[in-house]
Amino acid sequence: MSRVYNFSAGPAVLPEEVLKEAAEEMLDYRGCGMSVMEMSHRSKAYETIIQEAEADLRELMNIPDNYRVLFLQGGASQQFAMIPMNLMKNRVADYIVTGQWAKKAYQEACIYGKANKIASSEDKMFSYIPDCSDLPISEDADYVYICENNTIYGTKFKTLPNTKGKTLVSDVSSCFLSEPVDVTKYGLIYGGVQKNIGPAGVVIVIIREDLITEDVLPGTPTMLKYKIHADNKSLYNTPPAYGIYICGKVFKWLKKQGGLEAMKEYNERKAKVLYDFLDGSGLFRGTVRKEDRSLMNVPFVTGSDELDAKFVKEATAAGFVNLKGHRTVGGMRASIYNAMPIEGVEKLVEFMGKFEAGNA
Ligand SMILES: *Cc1c(COP(=O)(O)O)cnc(C)c1O
Numbered sequence: 062m063s064r065v066y067n068f069s070a071g072p073a074v075l076p077e078e079v080l081k082e083a084a085e086e087m088l089d090y091r092g093c094g095m096s097v098m099e100m101s102h103r104s105k106a107y108e109t110i111i112q113e114a115e116a117d118l119r120e121l122m123n124i125p126d127n128y129r130v131l132f133l134q135g136g137a138s139q140q141f142a143m144i145p146m147n148l149m150k151n152r153v154a155d156y157i158v159t160g161q162w163a164k165k166a167y168q169e170a171c172i173y174g175k176a177n178k179i180a181s182s183e184d185k186m187f188s189y190i191p192d193c194s195d196l197p198i199s200e201d202a203d204y205v206y207i208c209e210n211n212t213i214y215g216t217k218f219k220t221l222p223n224t225k226g227k228t229l230v231s232d233v234s235s236c237f238l239s240e241p242v243d244v245t246k247y248g249l250i251y252g253g254v255q256k257n258i259g260p261a262g263v264v265i266v267i268i269r270e271d272l273i274t275e276d277v278l279p280g281t282p283t284m285l286k287y288k289i290h291a292d293n294k295s296l297y298n299t300p301p302a303y304g305i306y307i308c309g310k311v312f313k314w315l316k317k318q319g320g321l322e323a324m325k326e327y328n329e330r331k332a333k334v335l336y337d338f339l340d341g342s343g344l345f346r347g348t349v350r351k352e353d354r355s356l357m358n359v360p361f362v363t364g365s366d367e368l369d370a371k372f373v374k375e376a377t378a379a380g381f382v383n384l385k386g387h388r389t390v391g392g393m394r395a396s397i398y399n400a401m402p403i404e405g406v407e408k409l410v411e412f413m414g415k416f417e418a419g420n421a
Pocket of ligand 1: 071135136137138139162208210211212232233234235253256
């Protein structure tokens with residue numbers, strides 16, 4: 062068996078320990094005589110799995126009792142519609158557009174009401190986070206929406222926007238559990254788990270209880286109501302059972318690593334290795350304004366499309382895979398999520414140094 066260093070933006074690297082444990086339990090989950098994949102989601106064994114997953118997530122993120130945790134399907138993209146359908150009581154919402162995912166969410170919200178683009182960084186290819194300290198927040202906005210870590214462009218909100226008292230909704234898909242968060246600052250936090258937590262197919266929504274109501278837009282399908290999932294503890298219909306099981310194992314792994322404070326410290330140390338190299342390199346450079354750099358997704362370029370392609374090809378052959386930038390922006394991107402060991406980044410940087418020396 063040989064594992065590569067996988068810098069994919071998602072689906073992405075998972076902790077080896079978790080994969081091994083899942084493999085050991087594949088045929089016979091703890092004496093049940095079957096795999097978790099084959100098990101009823103109403104069984105005692107599964108009930109324990111989903112309840113423990115929620116309890117561990119609550120502990121990791123210090124989620125207050127007046128917030129509900131929902132394990133849903135449809136990916137982060139489904140939330141682009143579910144959020145306005147459930148929260149747009151006045152049919153007005155403000156969107157801060159810092160990348161393609163925020164833009165897609167904004168465009169989807171336009172279907173349901175008056176979505177206002179109150180700030181954007183599109184003028185400079187989404188390479189920075191706009192100043193959000195005093196934005197023209199709409200008087201009757203039902204919420205203010207952000208994408209907290211921009212997976213494609215490699216930017217991250219280091220301070221949350223001043224929403225002037227309005228509910229903050231945040232897509233944290235690519236920074237989920239990478240550092241501590243103050244849940245009380247948000248009305249709704251959500252993310253697809255395939256970036257930093259588990260296998261594709263699960264999206265986690267953390268939502269303040271008062272935002273879960275019957276008062277949704279007319280025509281909202283039952284499956285897209287937060288209330289139905291909250292009332293049924295994420296078991297209204299068959300949940301993505303195996304995916305939730307793996308997420309649960311990752312939560313336990315994170316607790317063992319020391320929780321989110323420890324992950325933040327580790328992620329900062331890890332990202333610094335790559336950013337320091339980029340800042341000192343004569344060939345490679347980062348594409349993001351320094352103060353807005355993400356700890357999770359690091360885009361960089363050489364300035365030459367041919368050299369970029371050559372680098373990606375040679376890196377792949379050397380066991381550093383999925384470094385090609387997003388198809389819409391080109392260049393390279395190293396996604397260095399929680400489960401990417403620091404050795405992976407150190408070895409990548411060593412390889413980049415050699416490439417630079419050979420292509421000066
Ligand atoms: C990947 C990603 C999405 C889309 O996720 P899907 O689960 O594929 O719908 C949305 N937002 C962010 C920030 C992402 O990184």
